[in-house]
Amino acid sequence: MADPHRLLLIVNPRAQSVTPDRTQTVAAILGSAFQLTRAFTQGPGHATELAHKAAYGDADVVAVLGGDGTINEAANALAGTRVPLGILPGGGADVFARSIGIPTDPPAAARLLIERAADSVHARTVPLGRVVGSPEGEGRFFLANYGAGFDAAIVRAVERHPRTKRRFGDWSFVGNGLRQFFLGYDRRRPRLELSWGAGADQRQRDLFLAVVQNTTPYTFLGRRPMRLCPDATLDGGLDCFALATMRTRVVLPLLLQAFRSGVRTSDPRVTSLHDLRRLRIGASVPMPMQVDGEFIGERTELVVESVPEALCVIAPATGS
Numbered sequence: 001m002a003d004p005h006r007l008l009l010i011v012n013p014r015a016q017s018v019t020p021d022r023t024q025t026v027a028a029i030l031g032s033a034f035q036l037t038r039a040f041t042q043g044p045g046h047a048t049e050l051a052h053k054a055a056y057g058d059a060d061v062v063a064v065l066g067g068d069g070t071i072n073e074a075a076n077a078l079a080g081t082r083v084p085l086g087i088l089p090g091g092g093a094d095v096f097a098r099s100i101g102i103p104t105d106p107p108a109a110a111r112l113l114i115e116r117a118a119d120s121v122h123a124r125t126v127p128l129g130r131v132v133g134s135p136e137g138e139g140r141f142f143l144a145n146y147g148a149g150f151d152a153a154i155v156r157a158v159e160r161h162p163r164t165k166r167r168f169g170d171w172s173f174v175g176n177g178l179r180q181f182f183l184g185y186d187r188r189r190p191r192l193e194l195s196w197g198a199g200a201d202q203r204q205r206d207l208f209l210a211v212v213q214n215t216t217p218y219t220f221l222g223r224r225p226m227r228l229c230p231d232a233t234l235d236g237g238l239d240c241f242a243l244a245t246m247r248t249r250v251v252l253p254l255l256l257q258a259f260r261s262g263v264r265t266s267d268p269r270v271t272s273l274h275d276l277r278r279l280r281i282g283a284s285v286p287m288p289m290q291v292d293g294e295f296i297g298e299r300t301e302l303v304v305e306s307v308p309e310a311l312c313v314i315a316p317a318t319g320s
Contacts, residue, residue, distance in 0.1 A: 007034035008054040012041045012066030016166050018090040029110040051077035067091020072292040076141045084123035084312035086113040092169040096143040099215045101316040116314045123312035126234050129214040133302035142291040148281050149209035152288035153180050156295045187246035196279040204271050210242040212304050230262025237306045242271040278305040
């Protein structure tokens with residue numbers, strides 16, 4: 001692709017760490033190297049619309065100043081195109097950006113974007129995960145993770161109170177996680193099952209949650225990464241972590257392990273799968289599901305697949 005000159009900067013003004021001053025600073029930095037156009041999101045799905053118009057219009061680069069959800073929306077528009085995505089972290093966790101080594105400081109990320117975009121090989125092509133299973137049959141891409149069951153119930157609860165999420169960030173997830181664990185989520189009746197392998201002939205039933213990761217970590221609490229699938233990498237397929245118990249004496253040690261070196265256990269109640277190209281997640285009743293920390297509704301069945309070389313991302317020369 002020719003050296004980029006036109007850049008669309010998509011800004012989510014409601015993202016946790018996005019402020020007018022920070023937006024202006026980032027725009028000034030990018031404006032020194034690109035013909036810059038700014039666009040502000042107005043609500044869910046708007047970033048996809050903006051990025052789609054740019055990708056099939058005259059933009060050479062689409063950059064996003066926002067959190068994981070806004071970046072996910074833009075990635076869904078840019079997947080399969082030659083227009084690279086520049087990431088300027090503006091959320092709370094910024095999981096994918098941090099996993100590939102992009103600075104969490106937006107001005108520093110903007111300067112990195114300029115530096116890498118000037119390189120002759122400026123974009124890294126990465127795989128994406130994709131979930132398919134709605135009645136219409138369309139797929140939704142994810143950069144970092146997909147979850148069904150308990151973790152998606154937490155995401156749904158957090159999204160019901162956006163002001164609390166913006167004010168307390170990571171701790172809003174902790175608070176809602178505790179409430180779901182002890183008061184909200186059904187910890188007695190497992191509803192999920194996994195199937196994978198050739199012909200989906202391998203199966204694990206009676207699960208309370210399933211998390212599929214395209215890279216690691218799963219998320220962050222402050223600076224500390226949470227590694228449910230510590231071996232997940234963008235150089236391979238998808239990894240999966242699933243639980244057949246929600247007993248406190250099992251879950252608590254797993255959480256501590258995830259925040260230390262990553263979950264590695266021979267406990268038969270824990271399913272850990274590595275480097276999968278495709279798996280199916282089914283549910284006996286509609287269960288909450290999320291992609292990249294955004295609630296996508298309740299489903300009874302989804303297919304999750306790895307799509308190689310799906311997205312161009314402007315990133316450091318080395319990464320996860």
